[in-house]
Amino acid sequence: xxxxxxxxxxxxxxxxxxxxxxxxxxxxxxxxxxxxxxxxxxxxxxxxxxxxxxxxxxxxxxxxxxxxxxxxxxxxxxxxxxxxxxxxxxxxxxxxxxxxxxxxxxxxxxxxxxxxxxxxxxxxxxxxxxxxxxxxxxxxxxxxxxxxxxxxxxxxxxxxxxx
Amino acid sequence: xxxxxxxxxxxxxxxxxxxxxxxxxxxxxxxxxxxxxxxxxxxxxxxxxxxxxxxxxxxxxxxxxxxxxxxxxxxxxxxxxxxxxxxxxxxxxxxxxxxxxxxxxxxxxxxxxxxxxxxxxxxxxxxxxxxxxxxxxxxxxxxxxxxxxxxxxxxxxxxxxxxxxxxxxxxxxxxxxxxxxxxx
Numbered sequence: 466x467x468x469x470x471x472x473x474x475x476x477x478x479x480x481x482x483x484x485x486x487x488x489x490x491x492x493x494x495x496x497x498x499x500x501x502x503x504x505x506x507x508x509x510x511x512x513x514x515x516x517x518x519x520x521x522x523x524x525x526x527x528x529x530x531x532x533x534x535x536x537x538x539x540x541x542x543x544x545x546x547x548x549x550x551x552x553x554x555x556x557x558x559x560x561x562x563x564x565x566x567x568x569x570x571x572x573x574x575x576x577x578x579x580x581x582x583x584x585x586x587x588x589x590x591x592x593x594x595x596x597x598x599x600x601x602x603x604x605x606x607x608x609x610x611x612x613x614x615x616x617x618x619x620x621x622x623x624x625x626x627x628x
Numbered sequence: 629x630x631x632x633x634x635x636x637x638x639x640x641x642x643x644x645x646x647x648x649x650x651x652x653x654x655x656x657x658x659x660x661x662x663x664x665x666x667x668x669x670x671x672x673x674x675x676x677x678x679x680x681x682x683x684x685x686x687x688x689x690x691x692x693x694x695x696x697x698x699x700x701x702x703x704x705x706x707x708x709x710x711x712x713x714x715x716x717x718x719x720x721x722x723x724x725x726x727x728x729x730x731x732x733x734x735x736x737x738x739x740x741x742x743x744x745x746x747x748x749x750x751x752x753x754x755x756x757x758x759x760x761x762x763x764x765x766x767x768x769x770x771x772x773x774x775x776x777x778x779x780x781x782x783x784x785x786x787x788x789x790x791x792x793x794x795x796x797x798x799x800x801x802x803x804x805x806x807x808x809x810x811x812x
Binding site for chain 1 (some may be wrong): 647712713715716740741744749751753756757795
């Protein structure tokens with residue numbers, strides 16, 4: 466862990482926030498402007514060699530008015546794993562696409578766009594992945610309200626009193 | 629509803645059996661013993677649907693055989709959770725089936741949305757998309773229950789004067805989307 470930390474700090478300086486004391490995996494928070502650079506460094510640096518994007522996901526944190534984009538990385542060369550996050554604004558969520566770094570990010574980012582509405586700049590094909598294309602809103606946002614109906618199908622079941 | 633005197637009588641002789649009755653009844657006798665269901669499942673109930681078609685339950689003995697095309701199917705079994713994305717596909721499959729056609733809502737999800745009722749992407753019951761004839765409870769329901777559901781469809785077939793209904797009748801336009809949930 467210390468080697469990862471040192472290597473990343475050397476490449477990116479002091480802009481990275483470290484969280485190692487919390488329960489769960491240690492992680493680094495990278496500012497959105499440095500996101501692509503940090504990920505490229507994580508892949509290309511000899512000491513890191515994160516050649517495998519295990520998972521990429523997003524979290525809505527309304528308390529901090531941010532959406533977190535999280536990558537779970539693994540290196541087959543060094544057999545180590547690491548988690549990196551970036552925080553983008555909740556009102557205008559834009560993050561750099563990681564497809565140029567790991568092509569596997571393509572569908573992950575489409576999923577995050579679909580469910581949380583983060584727009585990834587530089588993504589080759591940013592469409593919804595799971596939901597229908599005419600879907601309104603991004604349902605994994607904490608403030609998502611279910612509409613009354615979808616294409617005329619009511620989204621709630623009529624109760625006995627309505628019949 | 630057929631009156632008792634309209635019922636089909638089967639007379640058995642040595643090595644031969646003759647069915648005598650009104651045309652409607654004879655037609656229904658044929659119909660109910662050859663109910664073909666669409667080989668279609670949307671979630672885990674489909675596993676139990678496959679099991680029902682297997683040798684242990686052996687629904688072939690009733691004439692329930694799966695068909696891989698909606699154009700040859702009589703029964704649509706909604707086997708599993710229905711998402712909004714799937715809803716239009718299910719409606720299309722239903723519309724492609726020839727009349728007379730029946731729908732079984734298999735399991736909790738197809739009945740009401742079940743466990744996933746509060747989810748943003750799950751339809752709260754198959755009857756919001758297509759008219760449902762039989763509701764089967766269970767999560768999933770056992771092959772025995774599905775067999776009973778199909779046998780209830782048989783009963784329904786038996787009681788319907790389908791020929792009289794279909795003869796000289798202009799086909800009604802398909803129910804407007806969505807179908808209304810029925811009393812159950």
